[in-house]
Amino acid sequence: MLPDHHKSVQGQLEQPESIQEKLYADTWYSYVKYLLVGILFGIILVKSEVISWFRIQEMFRLQAFHMYGVIGSAVVVGIVSVWLIKKFNIKTMDGQPIKIAPKTFNKGQIFGGLIFGFGWAITGACPGPLFAQIGTGATVVIVTLLSAILGTWVYGYFKGKLPH
Amino acid sequence: MLEFLKQPWPWYIAGPLIGLTVPALLILGNKPLGVSSSLRHICASCIPSGIQFFKYDWRKEKWNLFFVLGIFLGGVISVQFLSAPGPVSVNPKLVKELAGYGITDYSNMVPQDIINWHSLWTLKGFFLMVVGGFLVGFGTRYAGGCTSGHAIMGLSNLQFPSLIATTCFMIGGFIMANLILPYILLL
Numbered sequence: 001m002l003p004d005h006h007k008s009v010q011g012q013l014e015q016p017e018s019i020q021e022k023l024y025a026d027t028w029y030s031y032v033k034y035l036l037v038g039i040l041f042g043i044i045l046v047k048s049e050v051i052s053w054f055r056i057q058e059m060f061r062l063q064a065f066h067m068y069g070v071i072g073s074a075v076v077v078g079i080v081s082v083w084l085i086k087k088f089n090i091k092t093m094d095g096q097p098i099k100i101a102p103k104t105f106n107k108g109q110i111f112g113g114l115i116f117g118f119g120w121a122i123t124g125a126c127p128g129p130l131f132a133q134i135g136t137g138a139t140v141v142i143v144t145l146l147s148a149i150l151g152t153w154v155y156g157y158f159k160g161k162l163p164h
Numbered sequence: 165m166l167e168f169l170k171q172p173w174p175w176y177i178a179g180p181l182i183g184l185t186v187p188a189l190l191i192l193g194n195k196p197l198g199v200s201s202s203l204r205h206i207c208a209s210c211i212p213s214g215i216q217f218f219k220y221d222w223r224k225e226k227w228n229l230f231f232v233l234g235i236f237l238g239g240v241i242s243v244q245f246l247s248a249p250g251p252v253s254v255n256p257k258l259v260k261e262l263a264g265y266g267i268t269d270y271s272n273m274v275p276q277d278i279i280n281w282h283s284l285w286t287l288k289g290f291f292l293m294v295v296g297g298f299l300v301g302f303g304t305r306y307a308g309g310c311t312s313g314h315a316i317m318g319l320s321n322l323q324f325p326s327l328i329a330t331t332c333f334m335i336g337g338f339i340m341a342n343l344i345l346p347y348i349l350l351l
Contacts, residue, residue, distance in 0.1 A: 042238015117336015135239020
């Protein structure tokens with residue numbers, strides 16, 4: 001099962017209007033914009049302390065509103081943004097229509113969701129914060145990240161045998 | 165201005181900025197926000213091992229690897245140029261509880277008392293880093309996304325499966341933090 005957005009990316013590349021994208025597809029500087037968004041995203045994660053193990057413990061003990069405020073307001077802004085993009089048919093910088101692949105339900109969202117929740121509370125980090133925590137100098141989190149990569153690999157290996 | 169940026173950012177500044185990452189990535193190149201996919205791309209590029217799940221053209225998803233490299237650099241920049249001295253300030257009840265496990269150092273994003281190179285070789289450290297990391301990687305891929313892909317991106321697009329996934333993230337976290345983690349911290 002490929003993620004849907006992956007299929008849609010392949011689909012777009014077959015369209016003639018993306019010739020321009022093809023031309024620039026393999027140059028390193030066409031990716032700089034994503035690097036910059038990542039840098040801003042990382043700074044926000046650190047400065048709002050959502051990558052803090054302590055903040056995660058607080059959240060799961062219902063001892064502070066902070067994390068709920070961050071996630072809640074992010075979702076509200078996201079919902080309004082996506083709604084505006086659809087309503088005004090906003091295009092990408094290259095003039096392509098914006099497409100968001102829908103997610104389809106499977107039991108993995110329940111089982112996998114619970115398993116990730118366990119890991120989130122132990123490590124105090126989801127995948128994004130792992131990269132940011134390493135950046136802040138917590139070098140031992142490299143081990144946590146490598147273990148997460150191993151976990152992803154093991155999922156891929158046993159995917160066919162797991163209930164979905 | 166710089167002094168302001170150096171303070172911890174309140175939720176009503178940080179949350180909306182995180183939310184704006186969704187339209188930013190869409191407008192820059194039709195990319196859906198999501199971090200855990202990067203772990204899959206790393207597997208597909210480095211250790212595909214003939215596994216069907218890793219047989220796809222990961223080069224088309226290279227943007228995602230640049231994005232996570234950026235998150236890492238964002239961490240570096242925050243500490244070098246935007247950090248204010250002073251520990252993370254959390255609920256006193258949590259401080260009291262954690263002191264019981266010998267956790268008193270709040271100067272870093274991770275508790276240095278228990279998450280460090282030395283403790284990696286203890287049973288507690290093994291659970292906190294190796295087992296915890298494994299559950300994050302396995303669980304996010306099994307769920308088809310993480311906090312960014314499901315909770316932010318999926319919910320922004322009003323996807324019901326993402327609501328189920330997000331609810332399960334929270335349930336799993338509540339169970340672990342309150343019922344299981346205390347025993348791990350006592351090891």
